[in-house]
Amino acid sequence: xxxSMALSVQAKTHDIQMTAVETDIVIDGGGEKYxxxxxxxxxxxxxxRVTEGDTINFTLTNPATNKNxxxxxFHAAEIDFLKNYRAVNAGESISFTFVAKKPGLFFYHCGAPxxxxxxxxxxxxxxxxxxxxxxxxxxxxREYVLVQSEYxxxxxxxxxxxxxxxxxxxxxxxxxxxxxxxxxxxxxxxxPGERVRIYFVNAGPNEFSSxxxxxxIWDNVYESGNPANNLKGVQTYVVGPGSAATFDVxxxxxxxxxLVTHSLTGALRGAIAVLLAGPDAKPAPLMPMVxxxxxxxxxxxxxxxxx
Numbered sequence: 248x249x250x251s252m253a254l255s256v257q258a259k260t261h262d263i264q265m266t267a268v269e270t271d272i273v274i275d276g277g278g279e280k281y282x283x284x285x286x287x288x289x290x291x292x293x294x295x296r297v298t299e300g301d302t303i304n305f306t307l308t309n310p311a312t313n314k315n316x317x318x319x320x321f322h323a324a325e326i327d328f329l330k331n332y333r334a335v336n337a338g339e340s341i342s343f344t345f346v347a348k349k350p351g352l353f354f355y356h357c358g359a360p361x362x363x364x365x366x367x368x369x370x371x372x373x374x375x376x377x378x379x380x381x382x383x384x385x386x387x388x389r390e391y392v393l394v395q396s397e398y399x400x401x402x403x404x405x406x407x408x409x410x411x412x413x414x415x416x417x418x419x420x421x422x423x424x425x426x427x428x429x430x431x432x433x434x435x436x437x438x439p440g441e442r443v444r445i446y447f448v449n450a451g452p453n454e455f456s457s458x459x460x461x462x463x464i465w466d467n468v469y470e471s472g473n474p475a476n477n478l479k480g481v482q483t484y485v486v487g488p489g490s491a492a493t494f495d496v497x498x499x500x501x502x503x504x505x506l507v508t509h510s511l512t513g514a515l516r517g518a519i520a521v522l523l524a525g526p527d528a529k530p531a532p533l534m535p536m537v538x539x540x541x542x543x544x545x546x547x548x549x550x551x552x553x554x
Contacts (some may be wrong), residue, residue, distance in 0.1 A: 309337050323353035352471060
């Protein structure tokens with residue numbers, strides 16, 4: 248009883264507000280833009296991070312300037328679908344509350360019809376529910392969130408989405424976003440010997456990911472990010488659409504270690520993120536380069552003098 252009271256005192260309440268924003272997003276190092284539908288203008292949406300047992304008061308606003316209904320579905324919630332995940336029209340908002348009862352890594356996404364299009368256009372993200380007991384797994388030295396999704400060149404071609412005719416695979420809303428040997432690409436930094444934790448979500452909407460670290464082996468894989476679901480010494484792990492897993496890797500020596508989907512048609516069309524290990528690695532955010540802001544010369548044409 249005393250332990251239960253202590254846990255309830257420690258639990259927090261989070262007021263989380265998101266806005267549906269229909270906007271163009273840079274999706275490659277050459278400055279190509281995509282007519283995305285987003286949460287808060289980000290592709291993927293903001294990472295939500297809470298602790299097991301916390302309460303989330305959530306509000307989604309769909310501004311009158313939008314053209315489409317939007318919604319929110321949190322895989323970390325255990326609440327009524329019809330009441331809480333319904334679509335709201337432009338100019339409306341919706342609010343609901345849930346308790347994050349289970350630790351793990353979960354997908355969130357828009358559920359407005361056609362849901363396949365809303366997901367393909369970027370309305371998704373990750374919610375991390377940290378375990379209330381941090382000692383249930385090793386402490387990470389560095390953490391990243393990677394969200395895989397399919398790129399459809401024509402975002403209005405819903406039939407292509409049903410037919411799985413995608414034009415590329417993205418990590419965090421970009422083609423080769425974390426590939427330093429590609430124009431405009433960045434990287435994921437780490438120091439040798441660090442435990443790097445990758446929170447990996449597959450947004451789909453259709454394709455499975457076969458997540459693999461080239462030159463390394465996953466020390467631990469946690470299905471759905473739950474510390475209780477612990478696999479050790481895994482070469483490649485399959486994450487289906489709408490699912491997630493947390494991956495730990497300890498890179499012993501300096502060098503480049505590409506993180507890829509081993510479904511090679513996906514990797515070679517954009518789903519490569521290079522983990523670059525070196526002694527001078529700087530701290531980095533959970534989702535580096537989100538949004539992807541390229542120099543002006545990459546995103547717009549400067550007219551010649553006199554024009």
